[in-house]
Amino acid sequence: MTEQVPAGRPTLEAVAARAGVSRATASRVVNGGDGVRAHLVDKVRAAVLDLGYVPNHAARTLVTRRTGAVAVIIAEPEIRIFSDPFFSRQIRGISKELTAHDTQLVLLLVEHRGDYGRIERYLAGGHVDGALAFSLHTDDPLPAITRRIGMPTVYGGRPGWTGQADGAAPYGPLSYVDADNRGGAREAVRYLVSRGRRQIAHIAGPPDQTSATDRLDGYRDVLVDADPALIAEGDFTPAGGARAMAELLERCPDLDAVFAANDLMATGALGVLRERGRSVPGDVALVGFDDAELVAESAVPPLTTVRQDIEGMGRLMVRLLLRSLDPAQESHRVPGSVITPTSLVVRGSA
Amino acid sequence: MTEQVPAGRPTLEAVAARAGVSRATASRVVNGGDGVRAHLVDKVRAAVLDLGYVPNHAARTLVTRRTGAVAVIIAEPEIRIFSDPFFSRQIRGISKELTAHDTQLVLLLVEHRGDYGRIERYLAGGHVDGALAFSLHTDDPLPAITRRIGMPTVYGGRPGWTGQADGAAPYGPLSYVDADNRGGAREAVRYLVSRGRRQIAHIAGPPDQTSATDRLDGYRDVLVDADPALIAEGDFTPAGGARAMAELLERCPDLDAVFAANDLMATGALGVLRERGRSVPGDVALVGFDDAELVAESAVPPLTTVRQDIEGMGRLMVRLLLRSLDPAQESHRVPGSVITPTSLVVRGSA
Known part of the structure; x- marks a missing residue:
């Protein structure tokens, strides 16, 4: 079997020669196969590094049917x-x-x-x-x-x-x-209830994503009889959260808590609450979702939120x-x- | 020539039949070739959309040697x-x-x-x-x-x-x-000189990137005799800009202007200047580079900067x-x- 190799590009034969092994052994190491003794594997790998060898990918794909x-x-x-x-x-x-x-x-x-x-x-x-x-x-x-x-x-x-x-x-x-979007949302809303909040609003995410609808379902699991006026829709962005917060304050001026379906919307809501002179958490308690990096902790005040292990x-x-x-x-x-x-x-x- | 097609996937023959053209004509349209009359091109494209046809990419690559x-x-x-x-x-x-x-x-x-x-x-x-x-x-x-x-x-x-x-x-x-990193940097520094600034510092980017060294060269083109103590190195991040600004204030407390090699470092510098009670632009004039979206205009005060057409x-x-x-x-x-x-x-x- 002959490989087509551009001039100057090291061949598998060169790798095998440098490592002092057969071409078949070198091939097995390069293509991730088993059954080669450890000290030979090390020699072949060293030769690959020394020569800057790159496997002929087309050939490799034919053998392993993989692109990596x-x-x-x-x-x-x-x-x-x-x-x-x-x-x-x-x-x-x-x-x-x-x-x-x-x-x-x-x-x-x-x-x-x-x-x-x-x-x-x-x-x-x-x-x-x-x-x-x-x-x-x-x-x-x-x-x-x-x-x-x-x-x-x-x-x-x-x-x-x-x-x-x-x-x-x-x-x-x-x-x-x-x-567990639904379970996390339930925990957030139950926490607000346990702190004595009575008018708990929800800023929902876009209704065409299950993460948003599941969190809304979790909110409704706890607040079965919640007034629909307490629910406003955002789009998972700070601007969407701000718009939803303004709507909610218009419709339900006596709300005392907000559960936002993500932290970015919570920061948008926070800005609107500040503008309207509502203290957080004094007048309105606020909970987000995600524990988003560089967002939740650095908000003023830092956000209580539902952490998911995104990474x-x-x-x-x-x-x-x-x-x-x-x-x-x-x-x-x-x-x-x-x-x-x-x-x-x-x-x-x- | 026969194509290997998974069951249920529409073939080029099916596209040709639906469009009422020969397979060769359908092939020419699908592979972007010329010489097919416009109304036939439209018919083939409509058939491709109707059937959800996907070209056999391996075959296409063989013909055009392209992956797209x-x-x-x-x-x-x-x-x-x-x-x-x-x-x-x-x-x-x-x-x-x-x-x-x-x-x-x-x-x-x-x-x-x-x-x-x-x-x-x-x-x-x-x-x-x-x-x-x-x-x-x-x-x-x-x-x-x-x-x-x-x-x-x-x-x-x-x-x-x-x-x-x-x-x-x-x-x-x-x-x-x-x-034109060097020319842009020259313009920034000349502007600071024209506003009567006399102790103009530079926060440089990482010395292993030409964008950083070119901007430093532009600064030196204008301020040929600049004190080396007026130059501090950042890493193009806000934290790096803050560190460099603190260094500069330590070494040259009477500086009255800073040209930062990008806007992110300028925002870091801005924070440090504020902490130390230096007004911007009153005590220290500040110029960035990039006109970075959501950064330059929203800084307080908004950043004077060198715009490059990044997009x-x-x-x-x-x-x-x-x-x-x-x-x-x-x-x-x-x-x-x-x-x-x-x-x-x-x-x-x-």
Whole structure:
């Protein structure tokens, strides 16, 4: 077997010669196979580093049917990805775990739904072994796409479809990692009740995301008879939180607590409360969700919030995906889903 | 020629049949070829949409030798990419321009130098047609890698190597898009001089990036005899700017102006000046660089700064790269470099 190698690029033969092993042994080490004695593995690896050898990827893919890369797809416009610390933290967890498995992270942005045609072509082109996708909205076309092209995929957050509250149908079982959004919301609202608050409002996230609807459900679990006027909708941004807070004060001037479905909306609400001369937590107690980096702790006052282990969830998504790609685990082709616990972090705002 | 198609996936034959054209005509439209009459092009495109047809990418690549994807490599840890608005704005420009050319953006993060081995494998694996790279540091291995594997690449910011101030050697001519960092810095410092400032300090960026050294050179062009004690080094972050400002006040308590090499460091400096009871611009005039989104205008007072067209530079990088990939432009294989102008934006801080 002869490799086509550009002039000057070191060959596997050169690696084998330098390491003093056979080409077959060098090949086995380079392609991650077992059965080579440890001191020979070390010699081959040293030779690879010395020569700057890069495996012929086409050949390697033929043997292992792997690209060594995983796509990360975030179903949000770039402007939200870079302004909400949730995303960078999730990517950090994913990146660390992929690096630990010597797998390349390939980030694909979805600015508009129209971008999915191009993304499908890329995914179908055999450039990645699997995909991680998060922040999907209701009826997002991605699950249908990944199923059509047979791309192993793990979702961050439970995907939701209109009229399919369990998120299972219409595409068969999906694998996802989610926080216990409903349980976390219940804990936040119960805490406000336990502090003697009686008019507890909710700033909800966008109704086309399960993280938002689950947190709203948790609020309603505790406040079964809550006045609908106490619920306003934001869009997970500070501006959306500010708008919702202004609406709530208009409709329910005697509210004494607010549970916001994320920390960014809580900071927007905080600004409006300050402008209107309402003290926090004196007049109005405020609780957020996420324990967002550089947001929750640095707010004035610091936010009481529901912490989810965002980085850990990213790592877990990678582990589930890689397990499903492991040929030794054929029986675990659909790796199942995991709900991770949340915890209330009490700070100054409530 | 027969295509291997997973069950249920529409074939090119099905597209041709639905459009009422020959397979050859359908193929020509799908693969972007010319010479098909407009009304037939429309019919084929409608059939592609109706059926959800995805071209067999492997076959398409064989014909066009293209993947329809471009890698974007940012040589900074994830934590800086998400905290400095420069990066999101550059990515926005790149993303818009790639989308306009129906080309997939593939973002690769470089957390450590050790990641480059994996990135080289991915780039060499034929998963992208070209690369855009920015925020390189001195002696970054990327130019050597892209050259070794023959990957057409355009750099954002002039790459620099120790002892190679012109950035040309040792890897032959490189293509890059850069702002006129030196000219912009000169304009900023001249402005401070024209306002009667006499002790003008400089907070420089990291000395291993040409954007930082060029801005320092611009400062020295105007203040040829500046006391070296008036120059302190930051790292392009707010914390680095704060540390540098504290140093400068220690060494030169009578300074009356500061030119910071980016807006994030200027905001850090602003905080320290406020803490020490120095009014801005009364006691100390302050000028930044970048006109960074959500930073320069919202600072208190708003920052006078040197604006560079970050989004436009991203777009320009894409245009240069795609031109070099265009087979009709074989003579322009190395697309050359472009320096874009900067402009001083005067606001409250100076």
